[in-house]
Amino acid sequence: MTRKKQIILPIVILLVGAVIFFALSSMKKPPEEKPKVDNTPIVAVEEISVAPLTLTVESYGVVTPKYEIELVAQVSGQIVELSEKFVRGGFVTKGQILARIDPSDYQAALIDAQATLASATASLQEEVARGKVAEEEWKRIQNASPTALSLRKPQLAQEKARVKAAKASVLRAERNLERTYLKAPFDAMIESRHIGLGAFVATGSNIGKMLGTETAEIRLPVADNQLQFLVNQGEAATVNLEGDFSGQKQVWQANIARSEGVIDDTSRMSYLVAEVVDPYGLKTTSDVIPLRFGSYVNAKVLGKELAMATSVPRHLVNKDRVALLNKDSTLKFVDIEIVSQDGANVIVANGLKTGDRMIISALDYPIDGMKLSLAGEDVDLPEADVNEDAQIASVKD
Template sequence: MNFIQPTLLSALAIPTTLLLMTSCGEKPSQAPPARPPQAVIVATVEQKTVPIYVENVAQTEANATVEIRARVQGFLMDAPFKEGGYVKKGDLLFQIDPKPYQAAVDQAQANVTKADATLGRANADVDRIKPLVEQRAISQQELDNAIATAKVAEADLLAARAGLTTAQLELGYTTMRAPFDGLIGARQVDVGNFVGNTADTTLLATISTTDPMRATFHVAEANYLRYQRRFMGDEAAAEEHSAAMAFDLILSDGSTYAHKGKFDFAERALDARAGTLKLVVTFPNPELLLRPGQFARVRAMPEERPDAILVPQRAVITTQSAQSVMVVGEGNKVEVRPIKTSTRFQDQWIVTTGLKAGEKVIIEGLQKAAPGIVVNPMDPPPDEAPAAEPAKPSATPAAEEAPSAK
């Protein structure tokens, strides 16, 4: 047991040494000083009247589109237009070999001449026989036969004229001209091919108008009903509101189209599968920048929201379906406040419940804040202060409005 004794003596010596050091005037270490409140950037909740913009995905389409089809059979002899170019009303687009149809017209014209001559002879026979019947030189039966022959000749003349009209129409179908000023697509059949030999006739090309251009989009049934109830019983006010609305077209490159659009019409019925109503807006297209089939976004301002409560979007904390903000209240204490929002205005949310004008909300330093702690609120730097600019709606607005469906 002697080998344990030095270890025990050393263990007993340690507290004795500490006791001696304490009695000699050594002071214990002091607690660290309290940390200052964390600095956070805050913004003031605003209240003002704001315009409510809505955006919808749209697609452009021509006012009128016509398929040029072969209505008669024949070899395609000419197609003098430039594919993908602009044509004027009356420009020659396609020419089918007209010689067989010109021959048919000549034949029909000869039939008309022959029938006309036959009718003239039959009428002359009737005029010659009538006096003889009155003189009882010939029988009444012969007069009846002459009259019947004249009526048959008259019917033959009508049939010959109808045949001539048909032949002339078919001859006219060999020449196809532009029905209006517009943009024509590619040739579907090359010159030299035989066309018009199918049941639904042969598609040769498609032409569409270019100015003005339509933009079509769809709004939800609920928003259509909300709009209709707003003007229910006042058709004049609904029409006036629709006519006064100006539409912007946001192109695929993010630029705003130079010309404003006007409401054209709403579709007769809703799409039963999607539950949406189709609206059509018309845009001038003098520079021919728009073409059918382009995708864009239509933006409009259907209403203004008076005394709207606005909070910066970056102050809003979203967890699942709930929204909240951190409010700096009395004594600079942080409070978590649940809120509800409706739609966006510029870089702010429009708040329906939970906030009032003048309150301070944290927009930077949210990770430093917690409910109940004291913070040091600071205003945002001047270069981050919101600038006055046109309203920028969200890409997926919470509220849309449909112009009058009437």
Template sequence: MSENKTNTSFWTKVGRTFVPLVLIVAGGVAWSYFKATAPVMQRSKPERKVAVVEVRTASLGDARTVVAAMGTVVAAREVTLKAQVSGVVQSAAKAYIPGGRIAKGAELLSLDPADYQVAVKKAQSALATAQAALAIEQGSQNIAREELRLLVEISGESVAQTDLAMRKPQLQQAQADVTSAEADLRKAMLDLNRTVVKAPFNAMIVERNVNVGTYVGSQESLATLVGTDEFWVEAMVSLGQLPLVDLDYLGGCPVTIRSQAGEGQWTGHVVQVAGKLNDTSRMATVIISVKNPLGTAGHPTSTRLMIDDYVYADITGRELTGVIELPRAALQDDDTVWINQDNTLDIRNVTLAWKSDDAVYLTSGVAASEQVIMSSLTTPVQGMPLKTTEDAVAGSPTDTEGK
């Protein structure tokens, strides 16, 4: 039994010693096998990506600028009519309502003329009395002259013809009385004529202040009128765009006007640039004249330009000569343009002469016949390789960056 235990202990020790060695050797053999049979990775130089872009050839030309502005319609002529005499309003024209139109010289209101008709009669009577007194004095002067002649003949002595002897002061007094009576009559007739209030020009009533039966005093407001032959648009233009407005344009720069709220389109022309900046916006005010904005009183237009309406104004400005015209999409941030320079990207700073909603006009930065990139690039980098769409179609397949 002691011998069996000794044999078991021996083989146990042998197993504990050789089994790990066998496992280590087997692992080494396996590692060597897999290393010898593993695929070898070949490193290759990455291909350079080329962006495919659409381009447009720049060309030199001329362009007429258009300055887009916003403005307010105001009256070119506005007046507040006031009574020149006092009295009760006796009648009013049918057009005497807000929005009513009345022709130049037409009767708008009339005051009770009775008192002024009496004043005219009295002035006429006073004038007749003064004229009669003048005639009597002229006769008296003839008598005085004849009496002085007879006195000289009877006495045989010369007698001085003094002013008093010839009744010249009395004659001058009578002539002055006639002149004063004539002036009083003219004043009475003027007051009578002023009982009829007439429109000073073709006008529209925007405010009425009295009605039939109202007693009005002298210098009391009767109505506010605006002229209908012409309206003005006071348009706001930035100081940067103001030089584009050509004040020397024959007849004024043409302007197209559109209402912001309603329908309708009108034409006008620039009259002047106000000499003061707007206090709020710090922009210049350009005055635009619109002729016949409402049509005639008998034939009004279907769309009327309204006072205080907000409008868009497209002002035809100066002509630009020798500029590069490009689509608005070609202009990038910070006033830069992308150029295809020998199939590489060249980021250019440009000088803008003017830009509209659809196009930009450059005075420097891009030369004629250069290729301007119209495509968008995800990460534009100066000098990055490019390929035009025409070259991409004609050339061999290449990994490209999306347009």
């Protein structure tokens, strides 16, 4: 009996262990399968559009009048009249009377000069008559030839000189009388006035300062290597000026009038001078935004025309190459010809065509021919096991 127990007990224990093992095995869950992922870099692209393009050269400057003068008194006297427009900021037209100096003394001087002229003219006529009498008397004398003095020619010349001097005095008196009127020499805006009604001014006294409103000028500094992008070094080129007026951005059009022809010693820049006709719009009936003197403006000088070109962000260019996405979703580097730089972009003339997809994402290790995925497209996951972490390129905002 004891021997049977010794044989049966181990068998029972083995059976119970087997039952427990199978029970536990049936309770164990199978391992979860990891989702299959794709480690192909995802990129964003921008479609290239190639079209005719006008090169521009950027510059800046301050608007100044082409003509500005200090108005001075040419005669002395008391100010007896002032125009209402002869004030700071007033607009005046050519020939308009701004002020008048007391003309009394100059009117008297003119009368005196006219009287002197009349006296000299009478003396001349009298001397002419005397000369004729002397000539008639010498005709009756046959044995001698008359001299210039006997014919009173020196006296006649002296009287003629007196008449010329008297005429000059009249002209001088008339001019001084005319100068009692202080007139605007051209269409202008008054920048300052230094006299008042009743003030006494001496010859040469500063009356005020005037800024011509017919034409405004802007000196535009241009780097010497930028002149190659302009036709005829910018001569007669069109310029778009951008500035502020009443807190809003405005654009005015100007034209290059001339080049100063030298390189500035300090800035090492060449200067082009742009002109704007009637900057305050005084000669037009339509509403024109005035381009005020002293305004700071940014300028774009229009240059050469390119038959086919496009603009590319400068940071996407590496060693004159850009990355494109082929139709088979592979990366391809293409060589480009950069013509000029336009701010944060570069102008490309050759190497790209309309429809090319330029990669604008940042790739850690771009390789020509590498497989890429386009952002927003469904990707077929590979059947083979792949790494759990997918490489995703950062997309430019």
